[in-house]
Amino acid sequence: MGLELKKLGDTLIVRVHGEFDLGAAGYCRKEIDKKVRTEGIKDIVFDLEGVTFIDSSGLGLILGRYRIVKENGGRVVISNAEVRIVKILDLSGINRLIPVYPSTSQALRYLARGVV
């Protein structure tokens, strides 16, 4: 499992690679929350391009970050997920709270302008 964090203005782009399960979620939580706390992050984009597997622990990590940034008026967006990952996002209902975009540039445009 690999994690890449990139700051773009007050948006954090999170790229997860490999299997996004309980172990990965525990690791990501620590790293992301540190970044959010110390670097004035408002919005988060989860770029799931490299994710080969996700279960409710991975989804829970995303939902947990959504709850945290929402406190300060921030938003969370998901981008770039493979078809079978999108299927699980749909089934979970997480897409009713968190918009899912096919590409990170679309996700960033949504955050910038509120539309795509």
Next chain:
Amino acid sequence: MGLELKKLGDTLIVRVHGEFDLGAAGYCRKEIDKKVRTEGIKDIVFDLEGVTFIDSSGLGLILGRYRIVKENGGRVVISNAEVRIVKILDLSGINRLIPVYPSTSQALRYLARGVV
């Protein structure tokens, strides 16, 4: 595991795909021996290009065929094996009884002329 048998004159070309272990050896033994018994096979070439794993059961299958065809003056040759498979062939000493060629055409030339 997959097995392809091709007759070329009195030579049988055996192509094994996948993992050449005890289970695969049991299956190959039955199929090869039927062919050898019923179709006047003299020599056998084991083309190991598709083999991703081999252990002493796979090697034993080859050695067993060698012993059978030798009774009628036939020969067995190995071709096309990947580097890590060749390493195991070397370690086993099977290459002292059974020539190992990098390609099936070289193996067939050896059988046709006794040299390459």
Next chain:
Amino acid sequence: MGLHNRIKLEFLSLPVNLRLARIAVTAFASEVDYNVNDIEEIKVAVSEAVSNAIIHGYLEKPDGVITITASLWSDALEIVVEDQGKGIEDLENALQPGSGDDPERMGLGFVFMRSFMDEVEVTTEPGQSTTVRLRKRLPGEVQAQWCAEK
């Protein structure tokens, strides 16, 4: 219904072993030719059951033992995940979507298991153990062939 094959896997309640559990079960299941989608669903279901054992059963203590028994029956793959952890006091409530109270968990573990498998059965002894039995029907052709053999 005849039993064709069975494995049992025991491991410590460490998140690093989730991957192993998924790999072992899908390698076992690959004896019959489920399609990619089925395999993906089996993976998620196993992952949910084992994650629950780690988090809820053993409260993330790493020295708990989790057991997975996978069986190939003539008509179905059966996966049983057991822990000797804290058990579930109110099982009916736990089986409802969103039942947990951890903001980092979605309360979707059982929902996923039920969506992806044909049967989900939970038995538990509060304070002692939890057992989750998952069943998924075999692909049609395999089932027909194996049943005919019996």
Next chain:
Amino acid sequence: MGLHNRIKLEFLSLPVNLRLARIAVTAFASEVDYNVNDIEEIKVAVSEAVSNAIIHGYLEKPDGVITITASLWSDALEIVVEDQGKGIEDLENALQPGSGDDPERMGLGFVFMRSFMDEVEVTTEPGQSTTVRLRKRLPGEVQAQWCAEK
């Protein structure tokens, strides 16, 4: 030396389970970063030990149970393969290269295990059981790191 992780896998003495045994052990071993070559060697060694349990231990009867316990110690991966099969009467002779009398077997199982692992230890009760314990040192960096933690 500290124990970092352990799994136990039990399965029926069917050749189809060899692949599963190799996959489970290498998935377990992938927690430390052995190189491809090491992983290949571990696969062959496991395959030899399990094949022996199937053929010699249980004489190819499919209802025997084989157990693999894999442990990650601070300094080594340890794999123990056990069967409750016929055991080995003359162990010293069995350990010699080419000892068997089956023309389809090379008598190289133990040779391969010894070539590929750092330690091979066989214990057996004739008529009852055979246990093969294999050890392979961890890649240098992991070992140094884990030992320092202790």
